[in-house]
Amino acid sequence: MGDNRAMIPRREPPPSAFLLPLRDDARLGARIECLLPLLLLGVAAVVSVANPQHSPEQRWQVIAYTLVSAAVIVFTDTAPPPWWRTRWWRVGAFLALLGCASVLTLLDPVFTVFTIAAFFRALILRPKSVMLAGLAVTSALIHSLPGGGPLVALQTWPYTYLVIVVVQTAAVASGVLLSERLVAQSEERRALVAELRAAMEENAGLHQQLLVQARESGMLDERQRLSREIHDTLAQGLAGIITQLTAARQAGTAAEEAARRVDTALALARENLHQARRAVHALTPGELDGSGLCDALAAVTTRWAERSGIAAEFSTSGTVRALHPEIEATLLRVTQEALANVAKHARASRTVVTVTYLPDQVALDIRDDGVGFDDDPVTRADDDSWSNGYGIPGMRHRVQRIAGHFVVESERGAGTAISATVPAVAAMAEA
Structure with missing residues (x-):
């Protein structure tokens, strides 16, 4: 070259x-x-x-x-x-x-x-x-x-003359070299300032992008939350109404049974209407209005047992205390979804719902004696109770969203156990 x-x-x-x-x-x-x-x-x-x-x-x-x-x-x-x-x-x-x-x-x-x-x-x-x-x-x-x-x-005057020439030359040369160094440093600082300004502008642009992405992520998360709310309230309620009306039609000449089914469907319709109105305003579970988590879960379990015809028990252990609304709403929705899955898929004769209050955690357990399903990832993909709808993935997302831990244990012929453990954030922690 x-x-x-x-x-x-x-x-x-x-x-x-x-x-x-x-x-x-x-x-x-x-x-x-x-x-x-x-x-x-x-x-x-x-x-x-x-x-x-x-x-x-x-x-x-x-x-x-x-x-x-x-x-x-x-x-x-x-x-x-x-x-x-x-x-x-x-x-x-x-x-x-x-x-x-x-x-x-x-x-x-x-x-x-x-x-x-x-x-x-x-x-x-x-x-x-x-x-x-x-x-x-x-x-x-x-x-x-x-x-x-x-x-x-x-x-x-040789000595004085030479000293003057040498000193003057050295002084002027030193001043010039020092001036050039100062100018070079000034130019370097100006270049660094320009680079810093460009970096700050780039960071500002990246910050705006992050804000946009965070906003979009928040919107997506909110859509998913709304989808789960609708699934856990309106969809389940409408499914229950359809089930009751279908049973009433099949009752035929059994007027009392048909009337009971129709009354149950009307009650479900009114409850769903109330839930829909609440979803429009705040999406706070209506079951928690004026009552604590344990009372709400006991009421949900009792109503579910009456509608499904499956024996259900609810119990608590530990020191019961008020929790953050988001924590209570999550446990309530998980319970509703788990009971809906039991009624739809488990063919169980008995279900137990337990809430355990620990010093820094709250554990929710729902167990049934139904047919269960294969917990193997390959075979369970074909199981409707696992892969269809919101079901278990929706419950897991709800629990993990509040830094909780969600576990499902099941075996064919041996029933299913669902456990959700969430932080015991007290109600007073809410700002």
């Missing part, structure tokens, strides 16, 4: 390290510095020409050298032609400026003011070794030309 470095454009140094911090006036500062040699040259020329001690010949000589120097500076420094702008054109412009300043300073020491411009041009020379050399040469000339030049200074 070829050398790709030649394809990368070389970054030219800025006009001056001293003007870099002036960001708001960067353009104005660059223009002033570009014209600085001409401005200093003009000031020194005016002062020199106005000197009353100069003769007319000296004045015309100063004017002539000034015009030549101005032309050289414009050609090499202020506005060089495109073909002059090579890699080392700054070095050439610096040498031309320093040469003109040296000639004029030897002609009149007041042009030392013009020589100061060479310091600014030396600062932008690269590599840094060339910059140091330019600063050292400028310092050596600016302190010796008014007295005759570097050779004269070395002969008359």
